[in-house]
Structures are given as structure tokens and as C-alpha cells.
Amino acid sequence: MTINPDLQGRSYPAAEVYDVGREKIREFARAVKATHPAHFDVEAAKALGHSDLVAPPTFAIIIAQRADAQLIEDPDAGIDFTRVVHADQRFIHHRPIFAGDRLVAELHVDGVRAMGGGAMITTRQEIFALAADDSRESVATTTSSILVRGEGQ
Amino acid sequence: MSPTFSELSAGQDIGSRTVEVSRTDLVKYAGASGDFNPIHWNEAFATGVELPGVIAHGMFTMGAAVQLVTDWAGDPAAVVDFQTRFTKPVLVTDTTGTTEPGATIEVSGAIGKLDAEAGTARVDLTVVAAGQKVLMKAQAVVRLS
Numbered sequence: 229m230t231i232n233p234d235l236q237g238r239s240y241p242a243a244e245v246y247d248v249g250r251e252k253i254r255e256f257a258r259a260v261k262a263t264h265p266a267h268f269d270v271e272a273a274k275a276l277g278h279s280d281l282v283a284p285p286t287f288a289i290i291i292a293q294r295a296d297a298q299l300i301e302d303p304d305a306g307i308d309f310t311r312v313v314h315a316d317q318r319f320i321h322h323r324p325i326f327a328g329d330r331l332v333a334e335l336h337v338d339g340v341r342a343m344g345g346g347a348m349i350t351t352r353q354e355i356f357a358l359a360a361d362d363s364r365e366s367v368a369t370t371t372s373s374i375l376v377r378g379e380g381q
Numbered sequence: 382m383s384p385t386f387s388e389l390s391a392g393q394d395i396g397s398r399t400v401e402v403s404r405t406d407l408v409k410y411a412g413a414s415g416d417f418n419p420i421h422w423n424e425a426f427a428t429g430v431e432l433p434g435v436i437a438h439g440m441f442t443m444g445a446a447v448q449l450v451t452d453w454a455g456d457p458a459a460v461v462d463f464q465t466r467f468t469k470p471v472l473v474t475d476t477t478g479t480t481e482p483g484a485t486i487e488v489s490g491a492i493g494k495l496d497a498e499a500g501t502a503r504v505d506l507t508v509v510a511a512g513q514k515v516l517m518k519a520q521a522v523v524r525l526s
Contacts, residue, residue, distance in 0.1 A: 252413075259413035260444030261400055264451050266458070276456050285451065285460040285521070286444040290415055309418065310430055314439040318464035324457070377431075 231347035231376060232306050236340040240298045242332035245358065246291050250327040253281045260284055273326075283325035289317070292353040292370040295333040299351065307349070307376055315348060315373040322366045330358045331367065338371070345378020383455035386525040389492055389502055397489035398449045401482035402437055402473050410441040424475065436470035437484065442515060443467075446488045446508050450521040453490070453504070461501065462522035471510045486510045493520060500525055 250270070257267035265272035266282040273281050300307050325331070332355070339350035350373045356364040407421050416438055419426040427435050443465050451457045473483035486508060493505035506519035 256413045259410045260441065260448065262448045262451065264457050266456060278458060282457045284444060284457060285447045285463050286440060289440050293416060310420065312418070314467050316466040317440065317443060319462065321461050
């Protein structure tokens with residue numbers, strides 16, 4: 229399988245809405261072995277001045293990887309998911325993610341570079357919260373590079 | 382108590398944390414994150430794609446490592462920027478039926494840089510498993526009062 233070099237510069241518009249639930253924040257926090265009360269206890273989060281439970285700093289990966297799935301599952305991309313290794317990741321938070329947020333992500337393919345028999349693909353996800361009137365507030369910018377290993381790599 | 386910007390200096394140690402990881406933890410992370418790549422839970426599959434065995438999600442390690450920063454900062458919302466490179470896989474052995482962890486990750490942090498204008502501190506994390514640094518350039522920027 230070869231990676232389609234024309235992927236660079238491609239973008240995928242925001243698709244489904246991700247509703248951030250309190251139990252999902254708690255589940256994700258437990259899964260990364262977080263114990264901070266602001267992830268679990270609404271009163272503790274409010275005591276810090278927040279509107280609701282605060283998501284852990286890497287929670288946005290759920291939304292980012294859902295956006296990435298559009299690319300990985302695109303037959304035209306030529307990506308074998310089982311040969312994907314995560315190379316780097318960054319989260320820039322314009323504001324924290326809270327329970328009750330309704331999030332959407334735009335996906336941008338910023339780079340495609342051949343490496344051996346595989347390729348390094350850099351994607352960026354612009355994550356927005358939707359207000360009641362469907363206006364958008366910028367919440368986070370996430371970037372990730374994945375290495376799609378070629379045979380023998 | 383949250384740290385106060387004026388009391389910090391570059392090079393200052395913020396502490397350390399040990400994270401024990403089992404195969405069960407990887408299944409839980411898969412469920413919580415939605416990343417069901419079988420290399421993180423299926424030994425035969427992992428070795429079949431030329432990996433040494435089941436490896437932790439890079440995002441599990443990144444997510445677990447930042448807790449040191451979150452707890453130090455006193456508010457998870459203070460982490461405004463967090464990045465890393467994944468340099469070595471964390472091999473998680475099957476210790477089902479025992480109390481032994483499948484891997485142990487050691488996390489330590491120090492102040493890398495202070496930005497007085499922005500009121501932020503960059504915490505540089507050192508993350509080691511099986512004697513090897515598994516994350517490189519693991520940096521969390523924290524906004525402080």
C-alpha cells in the first residue's frame with residue numbers, strides 16, 4: 229500500500245458534533261490515572277471558577293482522532309491503520325474543555341513526507357465549541373504526526 | 382496550593398510520579414479514548430506487524446505523564462500547551478493473574494523556562510520506561526497567577 233502524496237493540503241470540514249459528558253470526562257481521567265478532583269467533582273471544579281468538570285489536558289485526542297479517522301478510513305489515502313505509529317502530538321488549549329461543551333473539529337493535512345517504504349503524515353485539528361445559536365468558539369488546536377510503517381520497518 | 386509565578390525559577394524540580402501499567406489499563410484506555418488499534422491489546426496481532434509485543438498507546442503515556450503537572454499546578458485548566466514526541470514504545474507484558482505491573486513508567490518534571498510577560502512556566506518532563514526515555518521534548522506550558 230502506498231500513501232497518496234496528494235493528501236497534503238487536503239482538509240475535511242467539521243462533521244459530527246461531540247457532546248462532552250461528565251461521565252466521559254471521569255472515564256477518561258481514570259483511564260489516564262488522573263486524580264485531580266476538578267475531573268470528578270462538579271463542586272471542586274466550580275470552586276476553581278469553572279462552569280463544570282474540566283477535561284484532562286489530553287482529552288481533546290478523542291475529538292482529534294475522530295477527525296483523523298476521516299483521513300485514515302478514506303480509501304483514497306492508502307493508509308494501513310495497523311501499521312500506524314504515533315510520532316508526535318501537541319495540544320494548544322485556547323480555553324479548557326468542560327462538561328457540557330458541544331465540540332466539532334476541522335481536519336487539515338499539513339504534511340506528507342515519504343520515509344523509507346512508509347510515510348510521515350502531519351495533521352492538524354481545529355476544535356470549536358458550538359454555542360446555542362451554532363456560533364463557534366475556538367477551543368483547541370491539536371497537531372499530530374503519524375508514521376505509517378512500510379514493510380520491514 | 383497552586384505555585385506562584387514569582388516564586389519559581391528555571392531548573393526547579395516539580396516532583397516525580399510512578400505509573401504502573403497493566404494490559405487491563407490499555408484496554409480501559411482504548412475504551413475511554415476510542416483508539417482500538419489491536420497493537421495495544423492483542424499480542425499475536427502486535428508481533429504479526431513486527432512489534433516486539435503489545436505496546437501502550439503513546440497517548441496513554443502522554444496523558445498519564447501530564448498528571449504530575451496538573452497536580453502541581455493545582456488546576457488542570459492551567460495547562461495551556463502540551464506536546465511530546467514518542468521516541469520508544471512502552472512494551473507492556475502480560476501479567477494477568479499476578480500483582481506485577483506489565484510496565485512501569487517513571488515521570489519527573491522541572492521548570493524549563495519562565496515567561497514573565499505571558500505569566501507561564503514551561504515544565505519539561507522526563508519520562509522513562511525500562512531504562513529508556515520514551516517521550517522526548519515532553520513540554521507542558523502552565524499559566525500561573
